[in-house]
Amino acid sequence: MNKNIRVEDQSLLRRDAFDAVAEAYDRARPEYPTRLVEDLIAFADIGKGSRVLEIGPGTGQLSVPLAALGAALVAVEKGPNLAKVARRKLSQFEHAAVVVADFDRCEFLPESFDMVVAATAFHWLDRSTRLQRCAACLKPGGVVAIVQTRWGIACKEDRFFAASQRCYARWDPRHNPAFRQIKPEDVPHQHDELFNSECFGKIIHRRYVCAREYNASQYCDLLGTFSNVLTMEPQCRRGFIACISDLIESEFGGRIVRHDMHDMWLARSL
Ligand SMILES: C[S@@+](CC[C@H](N)C(=O)[O-])C[C@H]1O[C@@H](n2cnc3c(N)ncnc32)[C@H](O)[C@@H]1O
Numbered sequence: 063m064n065k066n067i068r069v070e071d072q073s074l075l076r077r078d079a080f081d082a083v084a085e086a087y088d089r090a091r092p093e094y095p096t097r098l099v100e101d102l103i104a105f106a107d108i109g110k111g112s113r114v115l116e117i118g119p120g121t122g123q124l125s126v127p128l129a130a131l132g133a134a135l136v137a138v139e140k141g142p143n144l145a146k147v148a149r150r151k152l153s154q155f156e157h158a159a160v161v162v163a164d165f166d167r168c169e170f171l172p173e174s175f176d177m178v179v180a181a182t183a184f185h186w187l188d189r190s191t192r193l194q195r196c197a198a199c200l201k202p203g204g205v206v207a208i209v210q211t212r213w214g215i216a217c218k219e220d221r222f223f224a225a226s227q228r229c230y231a232r233w234d235p236r237h238n239p240a241f242r243q244i245k246p247e248d249v250p251h252q253h254d255e256l257f258n259s260e261c262f263g264k265i266i267h268r269r270y271v272c273a274r275e276y277n278a279s280q281y282c283d284l285l286g287t288f289s290n291v292l293t294m295e296p297q298c299r300r301g302f303i304a305c306i307s308d309l310i311e312s313e314f315g316g317r318i319v320r321h322d323m324h325d326m327w328l329a330r331s332l
Pocket of ligand 1: 077078080081091117118119120121122123124138139140141144163164165166180181182183186187188
């Protein structure tokens, strides 16, 4: 990435980078754990005919199970290519629609949804307005659901994390040698923004840690959907991916296990 680009513009480039690899994103990004989806549905009491707004559905990782319930789903996706894939996957559900739009600028009918959900997308929204906008769309008693994903957390000693740092150091000019994997216990359980909002009642938090196994090609496909990798210079990206692939094949017998963590916060509007 060009170091002369302003920090805010770099963030926008990262946010919009997924759209260029929509099909690869769809193949590589995992679905959410069944338990997370079940907890979300149970708490929000979502079923046939419920009105659900999803922000940043990507290619439909969470949208498909929600639409399969019979919920009337409106998914607002900024990337046209991502939206195209999501539409294809949702085409069997006549009550699901994908709209290409920027949630930060959308106008919705006030109090028109039973649930507003953002899965691994809330952090890309305008922080000065995002929660207020979610609250405005919800019927009284409607639920906001925020899912945050942390890839590659430190559950136990992770030999692969340590070894892979040399690929980052070699190929990623933004690499920070002091970077360490975060431990689950160091991730706050509280969502400060929700906690400080006056629009919502009691907040529920759930945490899901998943072990996922990859071969070299699957893991490189996943890395190729991360915004920090997508925004590397092409030559660096190719070198980095080749370095990781070689590492998995030569030092890890062709397979690695990574631990990811999904935090979900749910709150009812007052
Ligand atoms: C990391 S992806 C998550 C996609 C999917 N929900 C998932 O769980 O894999 C973030 C998504 O949010 C979308 N997005 C980011 N900012 C947005 C905005 N302001 N309005 C609508 N979509 C947005 C991106 O285009 C991208 O599809």
